[in-house]
Amino acid sequence: MQSLLAWVDRDGDGEVSDDVEDGARAAREHLEPLARVGYALSGLMHVLIGALAVRLAAGARGGTADQGGALAAVAGTPGGQGLLWAASAALAALALWHLVDGALELRWRQRGEGVKDLAKGVVYSAVVVTAVTYAAGGSTDAEDASDDVTEQLMEDLLGTAAVAVAGLAVVGVGLYHVAKGVRLRFREDLRLPEGPTRLGVDVAGVVGYAAKGLALCVVGVLFVVAAVTNDPREAGGLDAALRALLLLPAGSVLLVGVGAGFAAYGVYAVVRARLGHL
Numbered sequence: 114m115q116s117l118l119a120w121v122d123r124d125g126d127g128e129v130s131d132d133v134e135d136g137a138r139a140a141r142e143h144l145e146p147l148a149r150v151g152y153a154l155s156g157l158m159h160v161l162i163g164a165l166a167v168r169l170a171a172g173a174r175g176g177t178a179d180q181g182g183a184l185a186a187v188a189g190t191p192g193g194q195g196l197l198w199a200a201s202a203a204l205a206a207l208a209l210w211h212l213v214d215g216a217l218e219l220r221w222r223q224r225g226e227g228v229k230d231l232a233k234g235v236v237y238s239a240v241v242v243t244a245v246t247y248a249a250g251g252s253t254d255a256e257d258a259s260d261d262v263t264e265q266l267m268e269d270l271l272g273t274a275a276v277a278v279a280g281l282a283v284v285g286v287g288l289y290h291v292a293k294g295v296r297l298r299f300r301e302d303l304r305l306p307e308g309p310t311r312l313g314v315d316v317a318g319v320v321g322y323a324a325k326g327l328a329l330c331v332v333g334v335l336f337v338v339a340a341v342t343n344d345p346r347e348a349g350g351l352d353a354a355l356r357a358l359l360l361l362p363a364g365s366v367l368l369v370g371v372g373a374g375f376a377a378y379g380v381y382a383v384v385r386a387r388l389g390h391l
Contacts, residue, residue, distance in 0.1 A: 134217065134220060137216065137217055141213045141217070144206050144210045145210060145391070147202070147207075148203075148206045148209075148211075148391060149386045149387070149391065150203040150386070151200075151204040151205075151206055151207030151208075151237070152385065152386040153382065153383045153386035153387070154200050154203055155204070155240070156378070156380065156381070156382025156385075156386060157383065158184070158240075159321075159375050159376065159378050159379030159382060160375070160379035160380065161182075161183035161186055161187070162178060162180065162183050162351070162375050163372040163373060163374070163377075163378075164372065164376065165177070165179075165182050165183065165372075166178045166355050166369075166375060169355060169359070169372075170365045170369045170372065177352040178351065178352050178355045178356075179352040179355075180240060181243060181252070181253050181352075182352065184197065184243060184244055184247040185247060185252065188247045188248070194247070194248050194249075194250065197244050197245075197247055197248035198245075198248045200244055200248075201244040201245045201248055204240055205238075207237050208234050208235075208238040208241055210391065211233040211234035212230070212231060212234035212235075212238075214391075215227045215229070215230030215231035215233075216231070263276055263336070263348040264345040267339070267340070273340050273343065276336055276339060276340040276348070277340035279336055280332075280333045280335070280336030280337035280348075281333065283329055283336065284329070284330050284333030284334065284337070285333075286329055286333075287327065287328070287329030287330035287331075287332070288326060288330065290322045290323070290325050290326030290329060291326035291327065291330075292326075293326075294320070294323040294326065295319065295322075295323060299322060299381070300318075302385055302390050303384070303385060303388060303389040303390075304389060305384075305388060314381060314384055316377070317377040317378070317381040317384070318377075320373070320374045320378075321374055321375070321377040321378025321379070321380070321381045322378065323374060324370070324371045324373070324374020324375055324377070324378065325374065325375060327374075328351060328371060328375070329354075331355075331357055332350060332351060332353075332354040335357065336348045355368060355371065
C-alpha cells in the first residue's frame, strides 16, 4: 500500500501525481474512438425505444418501452446476442470514458462538469449491465427492480423523503433536457456547418430533447406520487412513464409524439457521436 501511495504521490505534496493524470489523459484519448461508437449505439437504442413507444400507442401487448425492451428486441434477431456483446464493449468504453473524464475534471476543480460526467458514467454502466444480461441470454425487469428498491427505501420516513427528493431531481433533469432543446443549447456540443444539415440536426435536437425531457419529468412525478401516497407501486421507470401518458386525454397521440421524439433524439445522438463532443 505504501508503495502504491508513493507512486500516486511522487511529488510528495499529498496530491495525485502528474504521472497519474497523464495516464488518465492517455486512457481517455485511447478510449474515445470506441466511446463514440458506444454513444452512437445509445442513439440507436433511443430510436428503438421510440418505435416501441409507437407500438404501445397502437395497442401492442407484451414487452416494455424502455432500454430493456430495446435490448430484448435486438437479442431476438438472428445474431442479436453477438451484436449485444459487441455493443456491451462499446458502451463499457463510453462509461469508462465518462468516469475518467469526470475524475480529471474534479482534479481540475471543474466540480459541476466532473459530477455530471461521473453521473453519466454510472448511468452508462447500468446500461452495460443490462446489455450483458441480454447478451448472455437472460432478461431483466426494470419496473419490478424499481418497485423493489423503492419499497425498501420507503420502509421509514427518511427513505420515503429520499424517494421524493430523487423524484424531484429526475424532474429537474427532465426540465433541463426540455430547456436545452428549446433554447438550442445542444448546439454547443456540435461542430456542424451552416446549411440543410444544421437545420435537420436542429429539428432533431429540439424535438428529441423535449420528448426525452417530458418522459423524464413523468418518471420523476411517479416517484413523487409514490412517496406522497406511501405506495411504492406508483413508482416506475421509463416504461411506466410512457404507459402513464396513455391515460391522459388524447394519450395515444401524445405517446406517438413522444415516441417520434425519442427517435429524433436517437438520430441527433448518432450525429453527435460522429461530429460532436461526447
